[in-house]
Amino acid sequence: MKKVSLSLLPMLLILSLLIVGCSQTGNVNVEPTQPAKVQPEEESSTKHVLLSITWWGSQTRHDYTAKLLEMYSEKYPHVTFESTPSGWDGYFDKMAAQAAGNTMPDIVQMDNLYIATYTKNNAIADLYPFVSNNTLDISDVPESMVKTGEIDGKLTGAVLSVTALTVPYNPDVFAEAGVSEPTPNWTWSEFEEAMLTIKEKTGKYGYASDVLSDTNLLTYWIRQYGKSLYSTDGTQLGYEDDQIFIDYLNMLYRLTKAGAMPTADEWMQIATTGKEARPVVTGDAGAMFEWANFGVIVESVNPDIKLAIPPYADNGKKSLWIKPGMFFSIAESSPNKEEAARFISWFINDIEANKVINAERGIPVASKVKEALKPQLTKQQKAMFEYLDLAAEHAGPVSPPEPAGSAEVTKAMADQINLVLYDKKTPEEAAADFRKAANEILARNAQN
Amino acid sequence: MxxxxxxxxxxxxxxxxxxxxxxxxxxxxxxxxxxxxxxxYYSFTNYNLLNEPRFIGLDNYKRMFFNDPTFWKSLGVTIYYVFALVPLRLIFALFIAMLLNTKMKFMGVYRAAYYIPSIVGGSVAVSIVWRQIFGNKGVIMSLLELIGIHQEVSFIGNPSTAIWTIILLGVWQFGSSMLIFLAALKQISESLYESAMIDGANGWQKFTRITLPMLTPIIFFNLVLQTINGFRAFTESFIVTQGGPLDSTLLYVLYLYRRAFTYFDMGYSCALAWVLVGIIALLTLLIFKSQTVWVYYESKEER
Incomplete structure (x- = not known):
């Protein structure tokens, strides 16, 4: 008997692991607390609806979004949720597989990077019908922001927030190095000098940012010359002069070789921790490049991060742009599009809901919500709101949307930057090779 | 009836x-x-996972062989990986199997303990630990620093050593080959060793003249199995090195995965998969053909 129970032990262990594993995939099946309290004026409330929803984000976002879903189910007891929170890594890999298998969640958090691809392949639904029948209320959202979710005449993304690029910096590190804090009109040469001085005086990184996994900084850099990374039709690069990219590579090279910027090797180790532990936040670096909600994300760890307008090129051209932070899209395969649209509408417009969200996803788009939030803003949220107002003064027109194939172009860019930083290629060779690779990728993807 | x-x-x-x-x-x-x-079918189409597959004949295969340096790069990396990994893993497995084939207390515990890496080795958790060991400011780097060796770039960050960190992770998963070797060692008749002892053979002679020849069928079996397994490796390069630095650890299956799910290139990815099947089949065939040269079967002797 004793023997039997002993051999059962590992089985039990595995079983319990499995159960834990299952619950971790996050079925926030929020059952209505009082199912009897059905609101009679809701016609559809008799029919029970299960909405699946997925988003990427940090633990903070996962926690309050679960709370939001609970709130919604309390208000509309016929709706329950099945949620799949995720980090950014792998989020879109998984969605591609789900889209192929027609098992996309009803509501998906969507990024500017992918919305064109999903729209062109009819994987996400047009929301205009729900706008016309008043299920999705976007009357309080500025027209220019609504349009960012429109592709080929279809509104496939309901924009949730606006944001802009910024240079978050740690004022303590600047003070320690005796470097004056950035002004809104600083230039790249001032920037570089500041970063190098921080390294020299404190031994810390000047500029600790990820320059490999997205094209944001490069996009900003190219915009300074009145060009864009991609051409309007998305079939080739949008700039002709390779010198633009060469200058960029040279700057990264100088910063890295001086130790003022982490090498790819060092960054890989930094990247294993979350945003809350970035060197700028922990006081191990002066500045970085991020979206404007960065200060809010890390506020609980370091409330003193400040946001600066990114440096200017010598020509002084306004190169920032106000970007849709993220969208909610509805899967074309979803059987509950109408209910999903109603939820999104609530998410965008409901004041109580947005007090819970608390601008963590970026600045809310609905103007009433924005006003309602103002009295309760924390230091960092206030800073973000103020930054966005400032950024609007420094912003130029929006670049063409990211074309299909942009993920592969990003990889091609990272390859060339790495080849330069590892001393395998000169910036001139790398810029030419990047053009060749990117144009090949874009042309191939345009054929689809 | x-x-x-x-x-x-x-x-x-x-x-x-x-x-x-x-x-x-x-x-x-x-x-x-x-x-x-x-x-x-998909391998002959232009298919991005979301659209309707469009038939394009052999275009995917043509692009692979004539217009895709990354394909050749990842193939080279993978072949290097397999050719370094398989012999090392087999030698290590045989070595441990011979150690475990002696009479000692708690032998059962040791056998189980040495099998554990094979169970956990391919997992994401161990891959992350691996990164903490060999990565920048990791265990190895700190230890080397202690004894006065300063490393500018970690083993994972250096394009010429990164592949060896994942080969090491592969070697560490020697358990299944070890078990098979262990079973085979037990099958070798004790009388062979006894007569060798009478003839005055030393340990090394016994090993090269008796143990190895008697094991060749099992070595052959493990060789085939592990070669196939080697080509299918994925987690190591996906988690530990993310294919980098400079694609120096971009294993074939990782490239295939990225093509399919990151770059929306499913049709091409399917073509890649079938080329891999072809390569594995070819290699396996070669190993089978080579049998006559080096594999010894007792039953054949009697003819």
Missing amino acids: RLSGHSKKNSKENITGYILILPWLFGFLLLYLVPMFSSV
Whole structure:
């Protein structure tokens, strides 16, 4: 008997692991607390609806979004949720597989990077019908922001927030190095000098940012010359002069070789921790490049991060742009599009809901919500709101949307930057090779 | 009469058998066979996972061989990986198996303990630990620093050493080969060693003249198995190094995965998969052909 129970032990262990594993995939099946309290004026409330929803984000976002879903189910007891929170890594890999298998969640958090691809392949639904029948209320959202979710005449993304690029910096590190804090009109040469001085005086990184996994900084850099990374039709690069990219590579090279910027090797180790532990936040670096909600994300760890307008090129051209932070899209395969649209509408417009969200996803788009939030803003949220107002003064027109194939172009860019930083290629060779690779990728993807 | 009764009983047993394996059979057909054949079709199409596949003939294969340096790069990396990994893993497995083939206390515990890496080695958790060991400011780097060796770039961050960190992770998963070797070692007749002892053979001679030749069929078996496994490695390069630095650890299957799910290039990815099948088949065939040269079968001797 004793023997039997002993051999059962590992089985039990595995079983319990499995159960834990299952619950971790996050079925926030929020059952209505009082199912009897059905609101009679809701016609559809008799029919029970299960909405699946997925988003990427940090633990903070996962926690309050679960709370939001609970709130919604309390208000509309016929709706329950099945949620799949995720980090950014792998989020879109998984969605591609789900889209192929027609098992996309009803509501998906969507990024500017992918919305064109999903729209062109009819994987996400047009929301205009729900706008016309008043299920999705976007009357309080500025027209220019609504349009960012429109592709080929279809509104496939309901924009949730606006944001802009910024240079978050740690004022303590600047003070320690005796470097004056950035002004809104600083230039790249001032920037570089500041970063190098921080390294020299404190031994810390000047500029600790990820320059490999997205094209944001490069996009900003190219915009300074009145060009864009991609051409309007998305079939080739949008700039002709390779010198633009060469200058960029040279700057990264100088910063890295001086130790003022982490090498790819060092960054890989930094990247294993979350945003809350970035060197700028922990006081191990002066500045970085991020979206404007960065200060809010890390506020609980370091409330003193400040946001600066990114440096200017010598020509002084306004190169920032106000970007849709993220969208909610509805899967074309979803059987509950109408209910999903109603939820999104609530998410965008409901004041109580947005007090819970608390601008963590970026600045809310609905103007009433924005006003309602103002009295309760924390230091960092206030800073973000103020930054966005400032950024609007420094912003130029929006670049063409990211074309299909942009993920592969990003990889091609990272390859060339790495080849330069590892001393395998000169910036001139790398810029030419990047053009060749990117144009090949874009042309191939345009054929689809 | 007796015969037919026998076969009747047999077919009845067969039916029971089929019913019992039905769930597996169902899963096999649905999850393996159907996707396998549809991937043959997809490999001749332009398919991005979301659109309707469009037939483009051999274009994917042409692009692979004539217009995709990354394909050649990842193939080179993978072949290097397999050719370094398989011999090392087999040698290590045989070495441990011989150690465990002696009479010692708690031998059962040791055997189980040495098998554990094979169970956990391919997992994401261990890959992350691996990164903490060999990565920047990791365990190895700190230890080297302690004894006065300063490393500018970690083993994972250096394009010429990164591949060896994942080879090491692969070697560490020697358990299944070890178990097979261990079973085979126990099969070698004690009398062979006794007569060798009488002839005055030393330990090394016994090993090269008796143990190795008697093991060749098992080495052959492990070689085939591990070669195939080596080509299928994925987690190591996906988690530990993310294919970098400079694609120096971009294993074939990782490239295939990225093509399919990150770059929306499913048709091409399917073509990549079938080329890999071809390469593995070819190599396996070569190993089988080489058998006559180096594999010793006792039963053949008697002819």
